[in-house]
Amino acid sequence: MLYLKRYLQSDLIIEDNENSDGFRGTLLLQNGDGKGIKIFDFRKEELMLIYSNYDDYEKKIRTYEYFRKYYTIPRILIQNKDELAVTEEYINFELNKDWTDREYDLILKDIFQKSLVYFRSQSGKNDLIRISPISLISKLALKSYLSEQIINNIGKEFIDQELPAIKLHGDLWTSNILISQGNNKKIFYIDWERSDVFIFYYDLFNFMWNEFFNNRYSSYFERYLSGEYDDYFEQMFRIFNLTFHKDQRVTYIHIFFLNHFYKRWRKLNRNSETRIYQVYQELLNLIDRGNKHYR
Numbered sequence: 392m393l394y395l396k397r398y399l400q401s402d403l404i405i406e407d408n409e410n411s412d413g414f415r416g417t418l419l420l421q422n423g424d425g426k427g428i429k430i431f432d433f434r435k436e437e438l439m440l441i442y443s444n445y446d447d448y449e450k451k452i453r454t455y456e457y458f459r460k461y462y463t464i465p466r467i468l469i470q471n472k473d474e475l476a477v478t479e480e481y482i483n484f485e486l487n488k489d490w491t492d493r494e495y496d497l498i499l500k501d502i503f504q505k506s507l508v509y510f511r512s513q514s515g516k517n518d519l520i521r522i523s524p525i526s527l528i529s530k531l532a533l534k535s536y537l538s539e540q541i542i543n544n545i546g547k548e549f550i551d552q553e554l555p556a557i558k559l560h561g562d563l564w565t566s567n568i569l570i571s572q573g574n575n576k577k578i579f580y581i582d583w584e585r586s587d588v589f590i591f592y593y594d595l596f597n598f599m600w601n602e603f604f605n606n607r608y609s610s611y612f613e614r615y616l617s618g619e620y621d622d623y624f625e626q627m628f629r630i631f632n633l634t635f636h637k638d639q640r641v642t643y644i645h646i647f648f649l650n651h652f653y654k655r656w657r658k659l660n661r662n663s664e665t666r667i668y669q670v671y672q673e674l675l676n677l678i679d680r681g682n683k684h685y686r
């Protein structure tokens with residue numbers, strides 16, 4: 392770990408003088424999954440990510456190269472294959488708690504706009520994968536009360552309809568989005584670790600769900616249900632030669648949940664499943680209230 396040693400030795404300095412507007416040293420952060428670490432160098436405005444296996448390192452570089460054409464991602468400055476280390480640009484970002492309502496709006500708009508451009512680049516591909524709800528259901532070895540309920544909420548007429556599936560971020564939510572500070576604010580997308588192939592609109596609903604689940608922020612779902620985002624959804628569907636049916640807004644959410652269950656919730660322990668089930672019920676209540684309200 393020569394590279395790491397050099398990095399740490401040269402940077403283990405904490406400046407605390409009048410000129411600094413905050414912490415200027417080096418900070419070590421272990422990744423949530425226990426695999427790998429991040430070392431933040433606030434003076435050089437860089438961070439180094441060190442992976443514990445080649446696959447994670449390689450995926451970081453691969454997803455960066457693939458998605459940077461469509462989304463704004465912090466720049467990778469140095470790649471070191473031997474040490475499974477990547478150095479990237481540190482974004483001086485605004486804390487989520489300081490975001491204004493306008494910024495919450497802007498973020499979703501940015502996601503829509505970037506997605507539209509990205510989708511256009513994918514729609515013409517000959518090898519476009521297609522997924523139907525029934526194909527996901529048939530791969531669920533173990534059924535649970537959560538999956539049963541999700542499946543029951545998808546109408547029979549949609550169960551075998553195929554939808555295009557493309558590579559997506561896979562873990563989109565406000566914690567994985569950074570808004571840079573300063574006059575020229577930019578929106579950065581980070582944490583592409585869970586990138587995978589999903590039904591094309593997965594990231595949008597996953598974003599709304601994550602905000603609902605983690606932050607109890609229901610505004611995105613409410614606006615979607617009220618039709619505020621119809622125009623974006625119509626455009627997204629049209630790109631894949633599909634029609635977005637306004638009267639099926641809720642069905643699309645349930646199909647998202649099936650995809651999410653298949654990718655993320657299959658191996659949940661009982662406690663986590665119960666917790667998710669409860670919040671899912673809260674969302675169903677919100678949808679129910681919305682149905683009465685928006686009719």
Ligand SMILES: Nc1ncnc2c1ncn2[C@@H]1O[C@H](COP(=O)(O)OP(=O)(O)OP(=O)(O)O)[C@@H](O)[C@H]1O
Binds near residue numbers: 438479483484569582
């Ligand atoms: N390029 C960057 N610039 C500034 N901060 C960053 C950058 N990359 C990551 N961070 C900070 O580190 C945090 C965690 O990074 P990331 O989301 O990539 O990893 P993670 O797998 O979610 O890790 P954890 O499980 O520890 O949250 C981010 O929420 C952000 O605060």
Ligand SMILES: [Mg+2]
Binds near residue numbers: 582
């Ligand atoms: Mg993250």
